[in-house]
Amino acid sequence: MPDSDELSHPFTLGVDIGGSGLKAAVLDARARMVTEKLRIETPYPLSPERLVDSLASMAGKLVEYDRVSVGFNGMVRHGIVITAPQFSRIGGLGTPIDKDLVTAWHNFDLANALEDVLGKPTRVANDADVQGAAVVEGKGLELVVTLGTGCGTALFYNGGLLPHMEFAHHPLHGDETYNDYVGDSALREVGEHKWTKRVLRTLDILRNLVFFDKCFVGGGNAKKLTMELPPDCVIIDNSAGILGGVRLWDTGHLGVVDTL
Numbered sequence: 001m002p003d004s005d006e007l008s009h010p011f012t013l014g015v016d017i018g019g020s021g022l023k024a025a026v027l028d029a030r031a032r033m034v035t036e037k038l039r040i041e042t043p044y045p046l047s048p049e050r051l052v053d054s055l056a057s058m059a060g061k062l063v064e065y066d067r068v069s070v071g072f073n074g075m076v077r078h079g080i081v082i083t084a085p086q087f088s089r090i091g092g093l094g095t096p097i098d099k100d101l102v103t104a105w106h107n108f109d110l111a112n113a114l115e116d117v118l119g120k121p122t123r124v125a126n127d128a129d130v131q132g133a134a135v136v137e138g139k140g141l142e143l144v145v146t147l148g149t150g151c152g153t154a155l156f157y158n159g160g161l162l163p164h165m166e167f168a169h170h171p172l173h174g175d176e177t178y179n180d181y182v183g184d185s186a187l188r189e190v191g192e193h194k195w196t197k198r199v200l201r202t203l204d205i206l207r208n209l210v211f212f213d214k215c216f217v218g219g220g221n222a223k224k225l226t227m228e229l230p231p232d233c234v235i236i237d238n239s240a241g242i243l244g245g246v247r248l249w250d251t252g253h254l255g256v257v258d259t260l
Contacts, residue, residue: 007034010066013059013120014245016127017051017072018042019086019093019149020184020220023242024058026065031134031246035062037239045098046087048108056117068114068122069245071130073152075166079111079124085169086150093149094185123248126164127241128152131218133161134244135236140213143206146241147199147219150179155210172202187221196226203233 008029016023022042026034038058043050059065074084084105089095114122131154132144138159146152155162168178180186182202187195203215217229218236229235 012246013065013068014242015055015070016241019073022054025242026062027246031243044091045101047101047104052113052117059118068118068120069248070124071127071241072124073127075164076124076126079109081105081108081110093179093183125248128154129161129164130244131240132156133247134240135216143210143212143215145215145217147182147221150183184221192224192226199225
């Protein structure tokens with residue numbers, strides 16, 4: 001961690017909201033961690049209010065910051081949650097849907113709710129979009145795939161973030177969605193070797209779907225891949241989910257991020 005006199009403002013509270021864990025750290029203007037990363041288990045059932053309270057508690061344990069960036073596991077536009085399939089279930093993916101949670105999350109203004117509680121300007125985007133913001137090289141069409149509780153994706157063109165598409169919930173193999181086929185439950189069910197084959201097959205499908213120039217594979221389960229990825233794919237560190245938060249404020253780099 002850099003010395004305090006080397007750090008540059010503004011400081012950003014970077015938050016990564018995942019299906020299994022909530023992570024947060026404060027970053028300086030060059031996306032260097034000012035604090036150690038905090039992590040707690042994602043609490044279920046997770047209402048919007050419970051999430052906001054949990055994040056406020058975590059933020060209170062960190063140093064002072066100037067702004068907030070949040071990567072959220074769901075569809076987000078203008079800081080408003082459109083859908084949150086994972087958090088609309090009583091215990092996350094694979095558990096029954098709670099209709100009250102579906103209603104609570106739909107059109108929930110997460111950015112404003114956090115601004116009210118934390119007292120700082122806040123931006124919220126899909127978590128895969130935020131991870132990608134930390135790692136893309138700005139060359140051609142770049143795809144980001146996150147392997148965690150589910151399967152997230154993000155697309156960038158020449159460094160600009162493209163409108164988010166929820167491939168995770170689209171049928172991929174028979175009746176199985178991307179989440180079903182390569183999510184954490186599939187990893188536990190079939191084991192690392194067979195699961196890795198599924199991931200490689202999924203990357204081939206995505207290559208033929210979007211014709212990416214490069215694919216960045218991240219998320220907590222990326223480290224469990226047992227075979228080498230194709231030359232146009234590279235594994236990234238899971239910390240990108242927090243580090244990309246600084247780039248949410250760099251609209252010149254992210255292009256259309258303000259419209260998401």
